[in-house]
Amino acid sequence: MQTADAVIIGGGCMGTSVLYHLAVRGCTDVVLLEADALASGSTSKAAGGIRLQHADELNTRVTLRSLEEFTRFEELTGTPIGFKQVGYLFILDNDADMAFFRAASEQQQRLGIPTEVLGPEAAREHVPGLDLTGVVGATFCPLEGYATPEAVAQGYAVAARALGSRIRVGERVIRILTEKDRVIGVETATGVISTEVVVMAAGVNSTELAAPLGFELPVIGEARTIYFTSETAGVPDDAPLVIDFTSAFYFHREGNGLIFAGPHRELEDLSGRATARLPAIADVPIERSWWGFYEMSPDHNAMIGRAPIEGLFYAAGFSGHGFMQSPAVGEYLAELVLGLKPTLDLSSFSADRFAGGGSRREHFII
Numbered sequence: 001m002q003t004a005d006a007v008i009i010g011g012g013c014m015g016t017s018v019l020y021h022l023a024v025r026g027c028t029d030v031v032l033l034e035a036d037a038l039a040s041g042s043t044s045k046a047a048g049g050i051r052l053q054h055a056d057e058l059n060t061r062v063t064l065r066s067l068e069e070f071t072r073f074e075e076l077t078g079t080p081i082g083f084k085q086v087g088y089l090f091i092l093d094n095d096a097d098m099a100f101f102r103a104a105s106e107q108q109q110r111l112g113i114p115t116e117v118l119g120p121e122a123a124r125e126h127v128p129g130l131d132l133t134g135v136v137g138a139t140f141c142p143l144e145g146y147a148t149p150e151a152v153a154q155g156y157a158v159a160a161r162a163l164g165s166r167i168r169v170g171e172r173v174i175r176i177l178t179e180k181d182r183v184i185g186v187e188t189a190t191g192v193i194s195t196e197v198v199v200m201a202a203g204v205n206s207t208e209l210a211a212p213l214g215f216e217l218p219v220i221g222e223a224r225t226i227y228f229t230s231e232t233a234g235v236p237d238d239a240p241l242v243i244d245f246t247s248a249f250y251f252h253r254e255g256n257g258l259i260f261a262g263p264h265r266e267l268e269d270l271s272g273r274a275t276a277r278l279p280a281i282a283d284v285p286i287e288r289s290w291w292g293f294y295e296m297s298p299d300h301n302a303m304i305g306r307a308p309i310e311g312l313f314y315a316a317g318f319s320g321h322g323f324m325q326s327p328a329v330g331e332y333l334a335e336l337v338l339g340l341k342p343t344l345d346l347s348s349f350s351a352d353r354f355a356g357g358g359s360r361r362e363h364f365i366i
């Protein structure tokens, strides 16, 4: 019988972050089980955006805490993550959104974050090729940016392994084993690992792992596609990540080209809005595209915490903003598992909030 102090299910940015944050607190008798390859789920499909501009103040606090780790990531783990701190530019085309973003920017400023509210002309200074027809204003925060999500997962994994943690890829957890409402282990195709602590960080698969235990963790996968162009469409290297909030079309520089995306199922549906906002994008060839799951929760906020089964913890349902939150979430879950006082209390993200019809909706979902 194999044993471990804890088992983590899932080797995306969340699972590896929990592994790392346990390891740096001295908890290294831990096994991370990944069904496929590290970062092979939503993590490697993400655009890598790291933003502080959220409607829910707790999301801003989570990314602010995470930002501290992203900016020191290579120093902490030895792995570079290509963090480009170029800011986010939200483009707004109606007064209601403008009021909403203005209120959010004031909330961010109270936390010491220098989010600016801009007129259309000031927005164009960030990206000269933008067509701002119909735009009433914009917001910009220079602390935001983007990094490489799979490098973050690999960096956490390498650093945790160096401290003694174990990682097994290509090993799917078939079920979580319990006895009298307590975790006693996990079962995989190669056998059972006996443990009193399991952390579920299985992305869109979290629901099906939790359900047999009578624990409802509602995550729905929503397919999203990203397109990569091998030319820049005149977008400067240091341009911010730009989001046209009404259509959710967004783009940022990626290497010698651009990535762009939106919630649209078909490229034809996205291209009208894309070329209206950035006309030069019509002339650049799309070199490749990929898709992955946004892991949607019912209120578009994360579900993080302790399940009503002793020893079972979870982090799922990040609704398209999990990468940017992974450092703080991994830190919080490690503290929860070890019974330590949380550095940033995320108990209000417990999935308990849905009992009795409660929720806390995040509105700034891209």
Ligand SMILES: Cc1cc2nc3c(=O)[nH]c(=O)nc-3n(C[C@H](O)[C@H](O)[C@H](O)COP(=O)(O)OP(=O)(O)OC[C@H]3O[C@@H](n4cnc5c(N)ncnc54)[C@H](O)[C@@H]3O)c2cc1C
Binding pocket: 009, 010, 011, 012, 013, 014, 015, 033, 034, 035, 036, 037, 038, 039, 040, 041, 042, 043, 044, 045, 046, 047, 048, 049, 050, 171, 172, 173, 174, 201, 202, 203, 204, 205, 206, 209, 224, 225, 226, 291, 292, 293, 294, 295, 315, 316, 318, 319, 320, 321, 322, 323, 324, 325
């Ligand atoms: C197109 C797109 C763009 C995005 N852009 C951004 C962005 O700009 N910024 C941002 O913050 N977020 C973004 N996201 C969201 C982000 O990718 C996710 O929120 C984040 O990666 C979730 O990480 P995770 O570790 O929880 O899940 P995943 O990365 O999905 O990891 C879960 C892992 O669990 C494994 N697994 C599942 N079941 C089992 C099992 N039974 N046994 C063992 N292993 C199992 C899977 O193989 C997978 O590797 C984007 C997502 C997509 C799809």
